[in-house]
Amino acid sequence: MTLSEKFDVWRSKMPYQAGSLALVGILTSAALALANQATEKPIADSLQKDLKVSLAQVLPVGSFDNDLAGTTVKHQGRTVYLAKKGGKLTGAVFETSSKGYSGSINVVMAVDPQGKVLGVRVLSHTETPGLGDKIETQKSDWIKSFIGKTLPGAKWAVKKDGGEFDQFAGATITPRAVVKAVHEGLQWYVQENAAILKEEK
């Protein structure tokens, strides 16, 4: 019997099969664990950078001069970033989310002290490419329709539901979810406004 014939016999036996399967399991999970360790920090860094960029995007240019990421208040489990100009509060930025068509949509929004929306951006989502992704600024200006809206001054729903925000052709659930997220975020802020400011001092 040659070596390769011996190997063929050995390979068809149960211990080899179980052993090789176990080896593959160990190898692949080791590779994943290593990769996770190597990428964890860069991924967290990029997300932090994305957050900073988004924070600056939702606020009007020149409306703040402080370090946003450094001026935070934790209130009811939410981190609120306070934008200030000359020591005076000009806006509060926080994240909110709701369930979209496939998975949750995370948005960051800025509200001024009078309860007016300054800006909204989507941080992450897993909506259908080509349909639901029009909530990204890169693909459409839709998300800018929230600017200037106030709680009593706007009908907080998509047009199909009798509100004032456009839905997209073929995708109603996604914009409906974003409207809901922003609406809830605004309600929360208006209600908790005073408490947040108190916590800051």
Added chain:
Amino acid sequence: MDGEHKTNRYVGIFRDGIWNQNIIFSQTVALCPAMAVTSSATNGLGMGLATTAVLTAANVLISFIRKGVSNEVRIPVFIAFIATLVTLVDMAMNAWAHDLYKVLGLFIALIVVNCAILGRAEAFASREKPLAALVDGIGMGLGFTLALTTIGAIREVLGTGMLFQQAHLFFGPGAKWLEQTVFPGYGGMLMWILPPGGFMVMGMLLAAKRVIETQRSRRPAVNAQVVHC
């Protein structure tokens, strides 16, 4: 002689991937990601290229280990390798090509469930040498890319009157020229972007491929008759 024979074989493998055994139009597998992302030509192209990369890597990897894998446990072994590979690509892109990841990230998770990759591992890479598996991976991947881009382009033109929208998000500002308005002032016809449009375009293209193939196989037969006369 042998070298030429080998080259011919690789050309044959490549041609099988692009046309004769095209993943979408001949094997009709991997239709789930195909229908899901082909709402525009750009998405089709992006998904196709990402899949090509994973398919080629998986093919070569599996071809290298093929002798050590016993027949009875081959499927779990292949699945473990493919899923790991896709996850590694996903994590690496997220960490070091974050801007590209933000655009392509939606598709990468879909590659794991692409049965064509396991299909090629099973039908080809587990029986052939690494070089042949590499050619097969590239051929099958490009055939898949071609199919997705074609379906996406037809759906996009019929649905919106435009072609390769947002190509610059995937391929940089240099790809701006790809973005064309085919029918200016076209109001759009949503059905083609939605799933029914995908199935219809797919069906028509399948039929078209059949017609071309039938005509091709008929022609030599006619010639043969002439020779006989």
